[in-house]
Amino acid sequence: MFLITLTYRVPLTAVDAALPAHIDYLQQQYAAGVFLASGRRTPRTGGVILATAADRQTLNATLAAxxxxxxGIADYDVIEFTPTMTAPGLEKLKEY
Incomplete structure (x- = not known):
């Protein structure tokens, strides 16, 4: 499993201009079962994505799309981890 943080490199006006295409991309990754959760950081300096992929190389190819x-809207920081504990109702995350 991967935790990805995005940090914006450009003003929010540029982020907002690219947002519809980014949302389409996110929806494609949810449909493919790659992304499990995502959202804006608070304050709005970037975003966070919880993802699953076969390996880091596969994830990197996914993020490149x-x-x-x-x-060049955002920088990406990827942390790979293995979930060993979850809250009730989220036990499925341990399968990734």
């Missing part, structure tokens, strides 16, 4: 990545 993000319009935010392609347009």
């Amino acid at each position: 993000d319009p935010f990545y392609q347009q």
Whole structure:
């Protein structure tokens, strides 16, 4: 499992201009079962994505398709981890 943080490199006006394409990309990754959760950071300096992928190379290829990545909108920091404990109702996360 992977925790990805995005940090914006450009003003929010540029982020907002690219947002519709980024949302389409996110929806594609949810449909493919790659992304499990995502959202804006508070304050709005970037975003966070919880993802699953076969390996880091596969995840890197997935992230490279993000319009935010392609347009240089954000920097990405990826942390790989193995969930060993979860809150009730989230036990499925341990399968990743």
